Amino acid sequence: MSTLLRPPAAPVPSGGTPRDRARPDEAVDGGRGGRPTSERGRASAARRRERRGTWKTTLAVGLTMGFALFSLSPLLQGIGWWFATMAMVGVLLGVSALLRARGVPEVVVVGAAVLLWVAIVVVLYAPGTTWFVLPTLDTVADLSADLAAARESIAVQEVPAVAVPELTQLLVMSIGLIALVSDELAAGLRVPALSGTGPLAVLTIAPLVRRDEPQVLVYLLTGLAFLLVLWTGARIGDGRSGSGRIGAGAVGAGPHSVSGSRGGPTPSIRPAAGGRNPLLALGLAVAAVAAMVVLPTVTPGLTAADLTEQGDGTPFASTYATGVDPTIQLGRDLRRSDPVLSLTYSTSAEEGLYLKMVNLSDFSGGTWEPEAPYDGVEYQGQQFGTPPGLAADVPVTDVTTTVSIAGLRSDWLPLPYPSQRVDSLSGNWLITPNTFTITDLQGDTRGINYEATSLAVAPTAEQLAAAGATVPDDLAGYLQLPADLPPVIAQEASTVTAGAATNYDRAVALQEFFRSGQFRYSLAAPASNGYDGSNAEMIAAFLEKKEGYCVHFSAAMAVMARTLGIPSRVAVGYAPGQTADSTADGRPVYEVYTDQLHAWPELYFEGIGWLPFEPTPGLDITPPDYSLPDYAQQSTTDSAAPAPSSTSTATNSAGPERGDVGATQSAEQQVLAQVRGWSIFAGVLVAVGLIVLAPYAARRLVRRGRIRRLATDPQPGTLAWLELEDTLDDHRLQRSHGDTLADVEQRLTAENMVPVDALVRLRLAAEYEQYAPPGTAGDETRARIARDLVAVISGLDAQAQPRDRALARYLPVSLWRRRRAAASTGALVP
Known part of the structure; x- marks a missing residue:
């Protein structure tokens, strides 16, 4: 069928008979007089011309x-x-x-x-x-x-x-x-x-x-x-492939031009344009370029993980999420439904440890940015030195931690703070002296095993209460704030800490503010409400919405602390993890997965140094004893031992959600999350299906509209032939520029592709209308034209190969080609 309607090999003078033409299946190599090739050779030559x-x-x-x-x-x-x-x-x-x-x-x-x-x-x-x-x-x-x-x-x-x-x-x-x-x-x-x-x-x-x-x-x-x-x-093909439309020209006004008789002159039908539409092509080009430029800029942060919302175990894994993102866009990792083992560790400490990788300390531009690792010096196993601000009288305990990294790829090495030394570390590493972080800038820490010696700092309540508010010059950068910081942040900090006498009391009040039940842990709310980030505007929105995850809680507390004159930074790393069933040297082994990435604030107190706080509620993390209100009260009661920390695992009325350290969801929440995930996925599939089926639906609407108009259009035969031409285009049936309506009829009926009688009546109706007065067709004639059109189209569909039929239905090229009916003259013009 693909070669049935190709143009003749050489032009035929007007008035010649179809016998004078080369038959469609008799292509000749080298023009007239050449030796006919084989059927396969003729088809191959025709395809070469078409594909030029x-x-x-x-x-x-x-x-x-x-x-x-x-x-x-x-x-x-x-x-x-x-x-x-x-x-x-x-x-x-x-x-x-x-x-x-x-x-x-x-x-x-x-x-x-x-x-x-x-x-x-x-x-x-x-x-x-x-x-x-x-x-x-x-x-x-x-x-x-x-x-x-x-x-x-x-x-x-x-x-x-x-x-x-x-x-x-x-x-x-x-x-x-x-x-x-x-x-x-x-x-x-x-x-x-x-x-x-x-x-x-x-x-x-x-x-x-x-x-x-x-x-x-x-x-x-x-x-x-x-x-x-x-x-x-x-x-x-550039017009040489015979891809022009059939008989899309105006039928001549003379009587000889209508008959289409074998001996008469060829009907003077103007050849149509070869399917080109410069304006449509330009419009498509502009739209395509605009989509390429605009779409990627308006969809940042949209990942497959967003479909899971709560990271509830539904099968929509985040195939794009990365490991540790130092710009603290950790929501993608936390929402991932298939966490990967990042590392294991064993420690001499009584409880699991925070393993810090990088500090986010620069907030001068309104967004938390990581420290520059390029300021480091080569690490060759030397002691880290005394932690900044730590006085000699603060109680400390040496802690030994052995770490084995599994799947983590990162520039930074997970370490407890403050570390003093790292042993068994191979390769070239840099240490940042003022923050005690180690990096190699290679981005691949897999398979590394090392032992870290660190200090467990345990200041007394009196030492915390006596901590001075003086900020050393080298720490002034930890107080920087942007000039356009939303006022609500400082106002909220001032309100929360009203009545607090010292910086330490203010820090405890800030942590208690976030953990008191007013705020709710949620991975989905920031993304769905448009404040999923750590810049100043997002923090202000978080304080209003009161829903977020570790990034929002830590970033908000650190900024609020700075407004109160307390040096602060945000630490990014891993929460303590959970114990496994195995031990190493008599110590329990902790397993840490990718969904246990965590962010927490660290605040500086003169004479004690940097201390971590835990403002994020709804997780299985026990805040440090020194950060609890009962511990702070010891400075006034002179109590020797901390009170029982019944609030150390404070949650909220909304119940726990799966978060940084694998907090669990209820069965009902998991079912609802799965329903949401599947619903979104189904919606995406439906949208894609609608887009794919849009050309099919548009073409069907055009055809049905034309068939309905056959009952009222002044030239039903012409309109029916227009629909037939579009159908031939949809089937990719190639025609010559010079083909007349009679030529098309002859070529379609030569292989019994369509009902012959119906096609002949359609052709005669289209030609007759060039001379008949407008509106002379009766109801019976119009009904017959509609039946003949449907019969011819059905014949084309029935004879087509499945692939060609599918292309005609779902990729109808007639939608991209222009034609209009000139009602005043009855002409078919391109």
């Missing part, structure tokens, strides 16, 4: 994918992954372009490209698993294991991630397939506007993973390359 210029579109698709792939550079270290991925894209698209140039059927082109993709993947990533040259179940298992490893790497790595082989493999495989689909849409199916979905999907990855400034240059280059796809895709 497809290689340009394929090249443009490759350029678009290459530019779009650069958008992943902020997420991955190095550039080798880009070359490996583009090598796959180049091979696949190059072979596809070569096969099209040779006139190979499109279905063979697609099949060969897919087989080539499979062969490359197997040879590169599972070479020893084939049986002779055929993939086996071991091949599938091997590739699945690689992809699982890539997914785990994505889950635990910090951005920018190391492009480990598994990640590169994932890119090579996925981007290769995306490029194949884009090329088939643009060069194979010739709907280049739809081919932009592939590059757009690649462009959206980076904004989904992290909030960065939009990569305007990358978006611009990708958009320009996509414009090239649209331009070249609209010119495939």
Whole structure:
């Protein structure tokens, strides 16, 4: 069918008979007088003519994918992954372009490209698993294991991630397939506007993973390359392939031009434009470029983890979430439904320890920023020294902690504060002297085992009460606040601490304010209400909404402390975790998972130094004894021992939610969360389905509207022929510019594709209307025209191959081609 309606090999003078024309199935090589080729050769030659210029579109698709792939550079270290991925894209698209140039059927082109993709993947990533040259179940298992490893790497790595082989493999495989689909849409199916979905999907990855400034240059280059796809895709064949519309010209006014008789002159029907619409193409191009530039900038922070809302164990794992994000966007990690083991540790301390990785100390710009690790000095096993501000008379206890890192990838080393020394640490590391943090700037801490010696600081109530309010000059930066800090933050801090006599009392009051039951722990509320962050505006919104997770509680308390003159910072690391069933050297082993990432405030007191506080409620974390109100009261009662900390695990009326340290949910909450997650997922699927079915629905509406109008339109025959032409376009049936209505009739009936009588009546009705007065068709004639149109369309659908029928229904190209009926003249004009 694809060759049935191709134009004749050479033009035929007006007035010639169809016998004078070369039959559609008698293409001649070299023009008239040449020797007819075989059927296969004729079909191949015709396809080559039709596809003239497809290689340009394929090249443009490759350029678009290459530019779009650069958008992943902020997420991955190095550039080798880009070359490996583009090598796959180049091979696949190059072979596809070569096969099209040779006139190979499109279905063979697609099949060969897919087989080539499979062969490359197997040879590169599972070479020893084939049986002779055929993939086996071991091949599938091997590739699945690689992809699982890539997914785990994505889950635990910090951005920018190391492009480990598994990640590169994932890119090579996925981007290769995306490029194949884009090329088939643009060069194979010739709907280049739809081919932009592939590059757009690649462009959206980076904004989904992290909030960065939009990569305007990358978006611009990708958009320009996509414009090239649209331009070249609209010119495939360049008018030589016979892709013009049938008989879409005006029927002549003379009597001879109507008959279409075998011996009479050919009806003077103007050839239609070859389906091009510059204004529509320009509109599509502008819309596509706008989507590529705008969409990634308005969807930051939207990850697959958002579907799970509470991180309740539903099967929507966050495939984009990273490990420790030093900008404290930890919500993505906490919402992840499949936590990964980050590390294990054993300690001589009586309880589990906070393991700090990095301090967020710079708030001068209104957003908590990490300290600069580049200020560190090389660490060679030396003592860290005395912690800042710690006086000699403050009770301390030496604590030994052995850490084994499993899946964590990070620049920073998890350590208890204040550490004094780290042993058994291999590699090159830097220590930041004033904060006691260690980094290697390599982003990969997996498999490292080390032993840390630290101090457990236990100041007395009297020492805390006597702590001075003087801030040393070298700590002045820990009091910095932005000039445009929302006033509500300082006002709330002043109200909460009214009546507190010392900085220590104020700190305890702040912690009690957050843990008193007024606030609720929630991972979902900040994201759904638009204040999921740590900048000043988000903190003000959090104080109003009173719902958030550790990032919001720690950031708010630290800022409020600064407004009261208390130096503060936010620590990011891991909460103590839970004990496992095993022991090491007689000590319990603690397991810490990715969903136990935590943030907490540290406040500075002269003579004692930095002390951690725990304002986040609703978690299984016991705040330090010194931070509890009963402990603070000892300074006035001279009590020797702290009172029982019945409020040490304060919760709120809303009940616990799954959070930084694996707080549990009730069965009802889990069911509701799953229902929400599945509902959102179902909504996404419905939306995608509606988008996919939109062309089908639009085309059906156009057809039904025309059939209804046959009862009232002054030229029903002309309108019916217009609908038939659009249907032929949808079926990708190629016609010549010079074909008349009679030629189309002859070609469609030659292979018994449609009911002959019905098609003849449609053709006669369209031609008759060029001479009949407007509105002369009777009701019976109009009903017959409608029945004949439906019969012809049904015949086309019945004869089409399943693939062609699906394309005609779901990708109707007639929607992208312009035609209108000139009611005043009865003409069919392009």
